Amino acid sequence: MKAVLLKEFGGPEMLEIGKADKPVPSDDQVSIRVAATSVNRPDIVQRQGHYPPPKGESEVLGLEVAGVVDEVGAKVAGWKTGDRVMSLVAGGGYAEYAIAYADHLLAIPDGMSFHEAACVCETYITAHLNVFTLGGLQDGGSVLLHGGGGGVNTAAIQICRALTPNARVIVTASPKKIERVRRLGADLVIDYRVQDFAEAVKDDTKGKGVDVILDHIGGRYLAQNMKVLAVGGTLVIIGVMSGPKAELNLAMMMVKRQHIIGSVLRSRPVGEKAAIVKRFAEEVVPFLADRSVVPLIHAVYPLDQVAEAHRLMEEGGHFGKIVLAVDEGLAGAV
């Protein structure tokens, strides 16, 4: 099958189209004929050599796919060849066929395109898991989301609006994205390039701080995040774009009874991910199905132009998701 291969770790020019063996599903898996996949920032980190796939998983990049079920493992119930599905995959999404655990599949709602469906699993599930299940955001509570124009955080803003319409949603963004982040539903947008976000959040919350913070910046933001995390609040760290190390004031953390949670989705055990997907299906998929939440697509590239798609993400001008179209014929075929 056709797949994106990596010549060696490095820049986008290391990505090339090549051939790989078509993967064979085990008893509890299905193979998916991939219509579309999308670029996630962890793909960039993997391409650079700093985020290897979990043991036994495909070395091919790609964490989420949308397509149709191609082959079904011997013990799989409830799915059949030809079903329109979207799924998390621990690797292997940038290819004509990918393997997923049956318990990680979601049916693509009627009216949702493959391109849109390719944007759901890694991004929306990450946002839902970390803001709601782990962060515990409640309606009427408050949340700080960093980098509101990215894939995960555009999804997070939308889910916050849908699940907790009365929550105060505060978002940091670069200047060109501020207006679009506001239109997406943020109550307050802070220009992280010129403003001190901690001061802005303190002013906005009258010194109380926010209940939940979703952070992927890491080291450079830790001290300020802890400053504006409310008493009993939860900081969930899902990335370390500015570096992995920082100093922490444990006394302040103790007195304010704050929680810090580190979280990754990809390497969790299969059963844990199945429970995460099930909760997502119950709590978020209904909003995707009635289109009150619609994945935001910034650009679509054919798989052959994967290097361009990676360049676009690294330049940071995108708003929402970058899709890779793998098999455009499939859209018309089902």
Ligand SMILES: NC(=O)c1ccc[n+]([C@@H]2O[C@H](COP(=O)([O-])OP(=O)(O)OC[C@H]3O[C@@H](n4cnc5c(N)ncnc54)[C@H](OP(=O)(O)O)[C@@H]3O)[C@@H](O)[C@H]2O)c1
């Ligand atoms: N742990 C997990 O399970 C998991 C899963 C998926 C993703 N992630 C992580 O989540 C993060 C987002 O992934 P993604 O796919 O959504 O990437 P993305 O689309 O590239 O989004 C990254 C966002 O970060 C913003 N940003 C950059 N520097 C910033 C700063 N100093 N302050 C505030 N925002 C800043 C960018 O905004 P501008 O372009 O406007 O500067 C951009 O909107 C990545 O770190 C990724 O590794 C973690």
